[in-house]
Amino acid sequence: MQTVAVIDYGMGNLHSAAKALEHVVPAGMKVQVTSDEKVIHSADRVVLPGVGAIRDCMAEIKRLGVDELVKDVVKSKPLMGICVGMQVLLEHSEENGGVDCIGLLPGHVSYFGRDLYEGDEHLKVPHMGWSRVKQSEHTLWSGIDDESRFYFVHSFYAQCPRRELVAGTCRYGVQLDAALTRDNLFAVQFHPEKSAKAGLQLLGNFLRWQP
Protein backbone atom coordinates (compact mmCIF):
# COMPACT_ATOMS: atom_id res chain seq x y z
CA MET A 1 0.00 0.00 0.00
CA GLN A 2 1.33 3.42 -0.98
CA THR A 3 1.12 6.16 1.62
CA VAL A 4 1.05 9.92 1.67
CA ALA A 5 2.28 11.36 4.96
CA VAL A 6 0.88 14.67 6.22
CA ILE A 7 3.53 15.97 8.61
CA ASP A 8 2.05 16.85 12.00
CA TYR A 9 4.38 19.22 13.83
CA GLY A 10 1.77 20.42 16.24
CA MET A 11 0.83 23.59 14.40
CA GLY A 12 -2.67 24.33 13.36
CA ASN A 13 -5.15 22.62 11.25
CA LEU A 14 -4.03 19.47 9.50
CA HIS A 15 -7.48 18.03 9.31
CA SER A 16 -8.61 20.05 6.33
CA ALA A 17 -5.59 18.96 4.29
CA ALA A 18 -5.93 15.33 5.34
CA LYS A 19 -9.66 15.24 4.61
CA ALA A 20 -9.24 16.73 1.17
CA LEU A 21 -6.43 14.29 0.36
CA GLU A 22 -8.61 11.41 1.52
CA HIS A 23 -11.31 12.64 -0.83
CA VAL A 24 -9.04 12.38 -3.89
CA VAL A 25 -6.69 9.59 -2.88
CA PRO A 26 -6.37 6.90 -5.58
CA ALA A 27 -7.28 3.31 -4.73
CA GLY A 28 -4.38 1.57 -3.04
CA MET A 29 -3.01 4.69 -1.37
CA LYS A 30 -3.68 5.90 2.15
CA VAL A 31 -3.28 9.21 3.96
CA GLN A 32 -1.46 9.29 7.29
CA VAL A 33 -1.26 12.31 9.57
CA THR A 34 1.94 11.72 11.50
CA SER A 35 4.91 13.18 13.32
CA ASP A 36 6.73 9.84 13.29
CA GLU A 37 10.01 10.18 11.43
CA LYS A 38 9.99 6.52 10.39
CA VAL A 39 6.51 6.75 8.92
CA ILE A 40 7.46 9.90 7.01
CA HIS A 41 10.65 8.30 5.71
CA SER A 42 8.78 5.24 4.50
CA ALA A 43 5.94 7.25 2.90
CA ASP A 44 5.79 7.55 -0.88
CA ARG A 45 4.98 11.22 -0.81
CA VAL A 46 4.81 13.92 1.82
CA VAL A 47 2.68 16.99 2.53
CA LEU A 48 3.88 19.83 4.77
CA PRO A 49 0.92 21.97 5.84
CA GLY A 50 1.07 24.94 8.14
CA VAL A 51 -0.97 27.77 9.56
CA GLY A 52 -0.34 30.41 12.17
CA ALA A 53 2.74 32.37 13.06
CA ILE A 54 5.95 31.34 11.32
CA ARG A 55 8.17 31.75 14.39
CA ASP A 56 6.12 29.14 16.25
CA CYS A 57 6.05 26.90 13.17
CA MET A 58 9.82 27.07 12.69
CA ALA A 59 10.44 26.52 16.40
CA GLU A 60 8.44 23.28 16.31
CA ILE A 61 9.96 22.26 12.97
CA LYS A 62 13.46 22.61 14.42
CA ARG A 63 12.59 21.03 17.74
CA LEU A 64 11.19 17.96 15.98
CA GLY A 65 13.91 17.86 13.35
CA VAL A 66 11.36 18.35 10.56
CA ASP A 67 13.77 20.70 8.75
CA GLU A 68 16.38 17.99 8.26
CA LEU A 69 13.62 15.49 7.55
CA VAL A 70 12.10 17.43 4.66
CA LYS A 71 15.54 18.18 3.20
CA ASP A 72 16.14 14.47 3.20
CA VAL A 73 12.79 13.19 1.91
CA VAL A 74 12.62 15.71 -0.94
CA LYS A 75 15.71 14.08 -2.47
CA SER A 76 13.72 10.95 -3.24
CA LYS A 77 9.96 11.67 -3.11
CA PRO A 78 7.38 14.28 -4.00
CA LEU A 79 6.83 16.93 -1.32
CA MET A 80 4.05 19.52 -1.24
CA GLY A 81 4.17 22.56 1.03
CA ILE A 82 0.95 24.45 1.75
CA CYS A 83 0.63 28.08 2.97
CA VAL A 84 3.04 28.52 5.90
CA GLY A 85 4.26 25.06 4.88
CA MET A 86 5.45 26.76 1.68
CA GLN A 87 6.86 29.85 3.41
CA VAL A 88 9.05 27.81 5.75
CA LEU A 89 10.73 26.23 2.70
CA LEU A 90 12.18 29.59 1.68
CA GLU A 91 15.28 31.18 3.22
CA HIS A 92 13.83 33.82 5.47
CA SER A 93 10.60 35.49 6.61
CA GLU A 94 10.26 38.98 8.03
CA GLU A 95 7.30 37.84 10.18
CA ASN A 96 7.76 37.97 13.98
CA GLY A 97 10.79 40.26 13.69
CA GLY A 98 12.61 37.99 11.25
CA VAL A 99 12.82 34.19 11.17
CA ASP A 100 15.34 32.00 9.38
CA CYS A 101 13.60 29.23 7.48
CA ILE A 102 14.56 25.88 5.95
CA GLY A 103 16.02 27.26 2.72
CA LEU A 104 15.07 24.57 0.23
CA LEU A 105 13.94 27.36 -2.07
CA PRO A 106 15.69 30.69 -2.60
CA GLY A 107 13.68 33.73 -1.62
CA HIS A 108 12.09 35.69 1.15
CA VAL A 109 8.72 36.19 2.79
CA SER A 110 7.53 39.78 3.32
CA TYR A 111 4.58 41.57 4.98
CA PHE A 112 1.91 43.11 2.77
CA GLY A 113 1.77 46.12 5.05
CA ARG A 114 -1.29 48.10 6.02
CA ASP A 115 -0.97 50.49 3.10
CA LEU A 116 -1.54 48.03 0.29
CA TYR A 117 -3.20 49.48 -2.79
CA GLU A 118 -4.37 48.29 -6.19
CA GLY A 119 -4.96 51.51 -8.07
CA ASP A 120 -7.12 53.60 -5.74
CA GLU A 121 -8.44 50.64 -3.81
CA HIS A 122 -7.08 50.14 -0.31
CA LEU A 123 -6.68 46.38 -0.02
CA LYS A 124 -7.58 44.40 3.06
CA VAL A 125 -4.90 42.45 4.91
CA PRO A 126 -4.92 39.50 5.36
CA HIS A 127 -5.38 38.64 1.71
CA MET A 128 -8.40 36.45 2.31
CA GLY A 129 -10.48 34.86 -0.40
CA TRP A 130 -10.39 33.68 -4.00
CA SER A 131 -7.71 35.06 -6.32
CA ARG A 132 -6.62 34.05 -9.79
CA VAL A 133 -3.36 32.17 -10.21
CA LYS A 134 -1.39 32.67 -13.40
CA GLN A 135 0.19 29.32 -14.16
CA SER A 136 3.57 28.45 -15.61
CA GLU A 137 3.88 25.19 -17.47
CA HIS A 138 3.79 22.35 -14.91
CA THR A 139 2.22 18.92 -14.90
CA LEU A 140 0.47 19.57 -11.56
CA TRP A 141 -1.79 22.10 -13.28
CA SER A 142 -3.25 19.36 -15.52
CA GLY A 143 -7.00 19.71 -15.84
CA ILE A 144 -7.03 23.16 -14.20
CA ASP A 145 -7.70 26.20 -16.38
CA ASP A 146 -5.04 28.90 -16.32
CA GLU A 147 -6.07 31.79 -14.05
CA SER A 148 -8.42 29.60 -12.03
CA ARG A 149 -9.19 31.02 -8.60
CA PHE A 150 -7.80 29.48 -5.42
CA TYR A 151 -8.51 30.31 -1.77
CA PHE A 152 -5.82 32.36 -0.02
CA VAL A 153 -5.45 33.46 3.59
CA HIS A 154 -2.18 35.18 4.41
CA SER A 155 -0.61 38.45 5.53
CA PHE A 156 2.91 37.58 4.37
CA TYR A 157 3.89 36.68 0.82
CA ALA A 158 6.76 34.85 -0.84
CA GLN A 159 8.97 36.04 -3.67
CA CYS A 160 11.59 33.86 -5.29
CA PRO A 161 14.44 35.48 -7.27
CA ARG A 162 14.91 32.38 -9.44
CA ARG A 163 11.96 32.88 -11.76
CA GLU A 164 12.40 29.48 -13.39
CA LEU A 165 11.25 27.98 -10.06
CA VAL A 166 7.97 29.90 -10.08
CA ALA A 167 5.00 27.72 -11.09
CA GLY A 168 2.29 30.28 -10.42
CA THR A 169 1.85 33.95 -9.58
CA CYS A 170 -0.94 36.03 -8.13
CA ARG A 171 -1.58 39.75 -8.05
CA TYR A 172 -2.69 41.32 -4.75
CA GLY A 173 -1.30 44.82 -4.54
CA VAL A 174 2.05 43.22 -5.32
CA GLN A 175 3.07 40.37 -7.59
CA LEU A 176 3.42 37.36 -5.30
CA ASP A 177 4.57 33.82 -5.94
CA ALA A 178 1.58 31.53 -5.47
CA ALA A 179 3.36 28.31 -6.44
CA LEU A 180 7.04 27.36 -6.43
CA THR A 181 8.61 24.16 -7.67
CA ARG A 182 12.01 22.54 -7.77
CA ASP A 183 12.66 18.89 -8.67
CA ASN A 184 10.42 16.85 -6.32
CA LEU A 185 9.07 19.88 -4.55
CA PHE A 186 5.84 21.77 -5.25
CA ALA A 187 4.71 24.44 -2.81
CA VAL A 188 1.65 26.66 -2.83
CA GLN A 189 0.68 29.79 -0.91
CA PHE A 190 -3.06 29.15 -1.30
CA HIS A 191 -5.07 26.36 0.29
CA PRO A 192 -5.82 23.67 -2.31
CA GLU A 193 -7.74 21.75 0.38
CA LYS A 194 -10.18 24.69 0.57
CA SER A 195 -10.26 25.62 -3.11
CA ALA A 196 -13.20 23.49 -4.25
CA LYS A 197 -12.78 21.62 -7.56
CA ALA A 198 -9.56 23.32 -8.71
CA GLY A 199 -7.90 22.60 -5.38
CA LEU A 200 -8.99 18.98 -5.29
CA GLN A 201 -7.73 18.52 -8.84
CA LEU A 202 -4.31 19.90 -7.83
CA LEU A 203 -4.14 17.57 -4.82
CA GLY A 204 -5.17 14.62 -6.99
CA ASN A 205 -2.48 15.56 -9.51
CA PHE A 206 0.09 15.69 -6.71
CA LEU A 207 -0.86 12.19 -5.55
CA ARG A 208 -0.20 10.88 -9.06
CA TRP A 209 2.87 13.02 -9.75
CA GLN A 210 6.00 11.19 -10.88
CA PRO A 211 8.64 13.92 -11.02
Added chain:
Amino acid sequence: MGLAKRIIPCLDVDNGRVVKGVQFVDIRDAGDPVEVARRYDEQGADEITFLDITASSDDRETTVHTVEAIASEVFIPLTVGGGIRTVDDIRTMLNAGADKVSINTAAVFNPEFVREAAEKFGSQCIVVAIDAKKVSQPGEDDRWEIFTHGGRKPTGLDAVDWAKKMEELGAGEILLTSMDQDGVKNGYDLGVTRAISEAVVIPVIASGGAGNLDHLVDGIVKGKADAVLAASIFHFGQHTIPEAKAYMADRGVEMRL
Protein backbone atom coordinates in the same frame (compact mmCIF):
# COMPACT_ATOMS: atom_id res chain seq x y z
CA MET B 1 -8.01 40.66 -12.00
CA GLY B 2 -8.38 41.03 -8.28
CA LEU B 3 -9.81 39.33 -5.30
CA ALA B 4 -13.38 38.07 -5.69
CA LYS B 5 -16.02 39.25 -3.26
CA ARG B 6 -17.47 36.32 -1.37
CA ILE B 7 -20.98 34.94 -0.88
CA ILE B 8 -21.28 33.05 2.37
CA PRO B 9 -24.48 31.11 3.04
CA CYS B 10 -25.10 30.83 6.77
CA LEU B 11 -26.50 27.77 8.48
CA ASP B 12 -28.14 28.60 11.80
CA VAL B 13 -28.26 25.19 13.43
CA ASP B 14 -30.47 24.26 16.36
CA ASN B 15 -30.42 20.69 17.67
CA GLY B 16 -28.93 19.36 14.46
CA ARG B 17 -31.31 21.13 12.05
CA VAL B 18 -30.85 24.24 9.94
CA VAL B 19 -33.39 26.84 11.05
CA LYS B 20 -33.99 30.43 10.22
CA GLY B 21 -35.94 32.75 12.41
CA VAL B 22 -37.23 36.20 11.68
CA GLN B 23 -35.74 38.36 14.41
CA PHE B 24 -35.16 35.27 16.48
CA VAL B 25 -38.76 34.06 16.53
CA ASP B 26 -40.90 32.18 14.01
CA ILE B 27 -38.21 29.54 13.41
CA ARG B 28 -38.56 27.68 10.12
CA ASP B 29 -36.92 24.33 9.41
CA ALA B 30 -34.51 24.46 6.46
CA GLY B 31 -33.13 20.94 6.52
CA ASP B 32 -30.20 18.76 7.44
CA PRO B 33 -27.01 20.83 7.81
CA VAL B 34 -24.77 18.38 5.96
CA GLU B 35 -27.14 18.24 2.99
CA VAL B 36 -27.60 21.99 2.97
CA ALA B 37 -23.82 22.59 3.15
CA ARG B 38 -23.20 20.11 0.33
CA ARG B 39 -25.82 21.82 -1.84
CA TYR B 40 -24.21 25.25 -1.34
CA ASP B 41 -20.76 23.84 -2.07
CA GLU B 42 -22.04 22.32 -5.32
CA GLN B 43 -23.64 25.64 -6.24
CA GLY B 44 -20.31 27.43 -5.86
CA ALA B 45 -20.60 29.16 -2.48
CA ASP B 46 -17.28 30.78 -1.53
CA GLU B 47 -17.41 29.74 2.12
CA ILE B 48 -19.90 28.36 4.59
CA THR B 49 -20.68 29.65 8.06
CA PHE B 50 -22.20 27.33 10.64
CA LEU B 51 -23.75 29.03 13.67
CA ASP B 52 -24.73 26.78 16.52
CA ILE B 53 -27.73 28.46 18.09
CA THR B 54 -28.68 25.53 20.32
CA ALA B 55 -29.72 27.07 23.61
CA SER B 56 -28.24 24.42 25.86
CA SER B 57 -24.64 23.30 25.75
CA ASP B 58 -25.70 19.64 26.10
CA ASP B 59 -25.63 19.16 22.39
CA ARG B 60 -22.04 20.18 21.72
CA GLU B 61 -21.34 16.60 20.70
CA THR B 62 -24.00 16.79 18.00
CA THR B 63 -22.45 20.00 16.73
CA VAL B 64 -18.97 18.50 16.63
CA HIS B 65 -20.23 15.49 14.66
CA THR B 66 -22.11 17.71 12.24
CA VAL B 67 -19.04 19.88 11.67
CA GLU B 68 -16.96 16.74 11.09
CA ALA B 69 -19.50 15.46 8.57
CA ILE B 70 -19.57 18.76 6.69
CA ALA B 71 -15.77 19.06 6.68
CA SER B 72 -15.40 15.58 5.17
CA GLU B 73 -17.48 16.51 2.18
CA VAL B 74 -17.18 20.23 1.65
CA PHE B 75 -13.85 21.62 0.43
CA ILE B 76 -14.35 25.33 0.86
CA PRO B 77 -13.65 27.30 4.04
CA LEU B 78 -15.93 26.53 6.96
CA THR B 79 -16.44 28.92 9.87
CA VAL B 80 -18.08 27.67 13.06
CA GLY B 81 -19.62 30.00 15.62
CA GLY B 82 -21.91 29.88 18.61
CA GLY B 83 -20.75 29.09 22.12
CA ILE B 84 -17.03 29.52 21.45
CA ARG B 85 -15.78 30.59 24.88
CA THR B 86 -12.46 28.88 25.54
CA VAL B 87 -9.27 27.84 23.81
CA ASP B 88 -10.49 24.26 24.14
CA ASP B 89 -13.73 25.14 22.32
CA ILE B 90 -11.64 26.50 19.46
CA ARG B 91 -9.34 23.50 19.36
CA THR B 92 -12.35 21.15 19.36
CA MET B 93 -13.90 22.91 16.36
CA LEU B 94 -10.64 23.15 14.40
CA ASN B 95 -10.01 19.46 15.07
CA ALA B 96 -13.52 18.70 13.84
CA GLY B 97 -12.61 20.37 10.55
CA ALA B 98 -13.54 24.02 10.95
CA ASP B 99 -11.13 26.45 9.30
CA LYS B 100 -12.16 29.45 11.35
CA VAL B 101 -14.13 30.04 14.50
CA SER B 102 -16.36 32.98 15.21
CA ILE B 103 -16.16 34.52 18.68
CA ASN B 104 -19.03 36.70 19.79
CA THR B 105 -20.18 37.21 23.36
CA ALA B 106 -16.97 35.84 24.83
CA ALA B 107 -15.08 38.68 23.17
CA VAL B 108 -17.38 41.25 24.74
CA PHE B 109 -16.95 39.86 28.23
CA ASN B 110 -13.24 39.08 27.84
CA PRO B 111 -11.51 40.87 24.95
CA GLU B 112 -8.16 39.31 25.91
CA PHE B 113 -9.63 35.99 24.81
CA VAL B 114 -9.36 37.23 21.22
CA ARG B 115 -5.65 37.96 21.71
CA GLU B 116 -5.08 34.58 23.32
CA ALA B 117 -6.93 32.80 20.52
CA ALA B 118 -5.10 34.67 17.76
CA GLU B 119 -1.70 33.99 19.35
CA LYS B 120 -2.50 30.34 19.79
CA PHE B 121 -4.16 29.53 16.47
CA GLY B 122 -3.27 32.44 14.21
CA SER B 123 -5.37 35.44 13.22
CA GLN B 124 -6.42 33.72 10.00
CA CYS B 125 -8.84 31.48 11.89
CA ILE B 126 -10.22 34.01 14.37
CA VAL B 127 -13.39 35.77 13.26
CA VAL B 128 -14.94 38.21 15.69
CA ALA B 129 -18.70 38.50 15.38
CA ILE B 130 -20.13 41.91 16.17
CA ASP B 131 -23.83 42.45 16.71
CA ALA B 132 -24.50 46.14 16.24
CA LYS B 133 -27.62 48.24 16.58
CA LYS B 134 -28.11 51.88 15.71
CA VAL B 135 -28.53 53.95 18.88
CA SER B 136 -28.33 57.49 17.53
CA GLN B 137 -31.55 59.44 17.14
CA PRO B 138 -32.62 61.00 13.84
CA GLY B 139 -30.70 64.24 13.37
CA GLU B 140 -27.75 63.05 15.47
CA ASP B 141 -24.50 61.71 14.04
CA ASP B 142 -24.82 58.01 13.32
CA ARG B 143 -23.75 55.83 16.21
CA TRP B 144 -23.98 52.08 16.62
CA GLU B 145 -23.58 50.07 19.77
CA ILE B 146 -22.64 46.44 20.46
CA PHE B 147 -25.52 44.33 21.74
CA THR B 148 -25.51 40.84 23.22
CA HIS B 149 -28.16 38.21 23.90
CA GLY B 150 -29.70 38.29 20.46
CA GLY B 151 -29.86 42.06 20.38
CA ARG B 152 -31.58 42.50 23.74
CA LYS B 153 -28.73 43.73 25.92
CA PRO B 154 -26.85 46.93 25.12
CA THR B 155 -23.21 47.04 26.22
CA GLY B 156 -22.45 50.73 25.86
CA LEU B 157 -19.59 49.83 23.49
CA ASP B 158 -19.27 51.82 20.29
CA ALA B 159 -19.34 49.39 17.37
CA VAL B 160 -16.68 51.10 15.23
CA ASP B 161 -14.26 51.51 18.16
CA TRP B 162 -14.91 47.92 19.13
CA ALA B 163 -14.09 46.64 15.64
CA LYS B 164 -10.77 48.54 15.72
CA LYS B 165 -9.98 47.09 19.10
CA MET B 166 -10.73 43.55 17.88
CA GLU B 167 -8.37 44.10 14.95
CA GLU B 168 -5.62 45.25 17.33
CA LEU B 169 -6.13 42.17 19.48
CA GLY B 170 -5.59 39.91 16.47
CA ALA B 171 -8.95 39.22 14.84
CA GLY B 172 -8.48 38.14 11.24
CA GLU B 173 -11.94 39.07 10.06
CA ILE B 174 -15.11 40.80 11.31
CA LEU B 175 -18.56 39.26 10.93
CA LEU B 176 -20.83 42.26 11.31
CA THR B 177 -24.50 41.63 11.98
CA SER B 178 -26.83 44.60 12.11
CA MET B 179 -29.34 43.42 14.68
CA ASP B 180 -32.24 45.69 13.87
CA GLN B 181 -32.19 44.30 10.36
CA ASP B 182 -31.58 40.60 11.02
CA GLY B 183 -34.18 38.34 9.50
CA VAL B 184 -36.46 41.18 8.45
CA LYS B 185 -35.02 41.25 4.94
CA ASN B 186 -34.77 45.01 4.55
CA GLY B 187 -31.12 44.83 3.58
CA TYR B 188 -27.91 45.23 5.54
CA ASP B 189 -27.38 48.36 7.64
CA LEU B 190 -25.05 49.96 5.10
CA GLY B 191 -24.03 52.81 7.39
CA VAL B 192 -22.41 50.66 10.05
CA THR B 193 -21.05 48.25 7.46
CA ARG B 194 -19.25 51.03 5.64
CA ALA B 195 -18.09 52.75 8.82
CA ILE B 196 -16.46 49.55 10.08
CA SER B 197 -15.11 48.44 6.68
CA GLU B 198 -13.32 51.75 6.33
CA ALA B 199 -12.08 51.78 9.92
CA VAL B 200 -10.27 48.43 9.84
CA VAL B 201 -7.82 46.83 7.42
CA ILE B 202 -9.10 43.26 8.00
CA PRO B 203 -11.96 41.89 5.87
CA VAL B 204 -15.56 42.57 6.91
CA ILE B 205 -18.52 40.28 6.25
CA ALA B 206 -21.91 42.01 6.08
CA SER B 207 -24.69 40.07 7.74
CA GLY B 208 -28.27 40.53 8.86
CA GLY B 209 -31.13 41.51 6.64
CA ALA B 210 -30.39 40.30 3.11
CA GLY B 211 -33.75 39.81 1.43
CA ASN B 212 -32.96 40.16 -2.25
CA LEU B 213 -30.03 40.25 -4.64
CA ASP B 214 -29.79 44.05 -4.65
CA HIS B 215 -29.11 43.88 -0.93
CA LEU B 216 -26.08 41.70 -1.64
CA VAL B 217 -24.81 44.16 -4.25
CA ASP B 218 -25.38 47.10 -1.88
CA GLY B 219 -23.49 45.36 0.93
CA ILE B 220 -20.41 45.25 -1.27
CA VAL B 221 -20.75 48.44 -3.31
CA LYS B 222 -22.23 50.81 -0.74
CA GLY B 223 -21.28 49.01 2.47
CA LYS B 224 -17.72 48.32 1.22
CA ALA B 225 -17.91 44.81 2.69
CA ASP B 226 -15.57 42.09 1.44
CA ALA B 227 -18.17 39.37 1.74
CA VAL B 228 -21.91 39.05 2.19
CA LEU B 229 -23.60 36.51 4.40
CA ALA B 230 -27.17 35.43 3.84
CA ALA B 231 -29.47 32.65 4.92
CA SER B 232 -33.16 32.85 4.10
CA ILE B 233 -32.86 33.95 0.49
CA PHE B 234 -30.91 30.77 -0.26
CA HIS B 235 -32.47 28.30 2.19
CA PHE B 236 -36.00 28.53 0.90
CA GLY B 237 -35.24 28.51 -2.81
CA GLN B 238 -35.83 32.20 -3.43
CA HIS B 239 -32.41 32.35 -5.14
CA THR B 240 -29.52 30.04 -5.92
CA ILE B 241 -25.87 30.95 -5.39
CA PRO B 242 -25.15 31.04 -9.17
CA GLU B 243 -28.08 33.41 -9.69
CA ALA B 244 -26.77 35.68 -6.98
CA LYS B 245 -23.23 35.62 -8.37
CA ALA B 246 -24.35 36.33 -11.93
CA TYR B 247 -26.54 39.19 -10.72
CA MET B 248 -23.70 40.73 -8.74
CA ALA B 249 -21.16 40.24 -11.53
CA ASP B 250 -23.53 41.99 -13.96
CA ARG B 251 -23.45 44.96 -11.62
CA GLY B 252 -19.70 45.18 -11.64
CA VAL B 253 -18.87 43.16 -8.53
CA GLU B 254 -15.92 40.82 -9.07
CA MET B 255 -17.10 37.28 -8.32
CA ARG B 256 -15.76 33.74 -8.59
CA LEU B 257 -18.08 32.36 -11.25
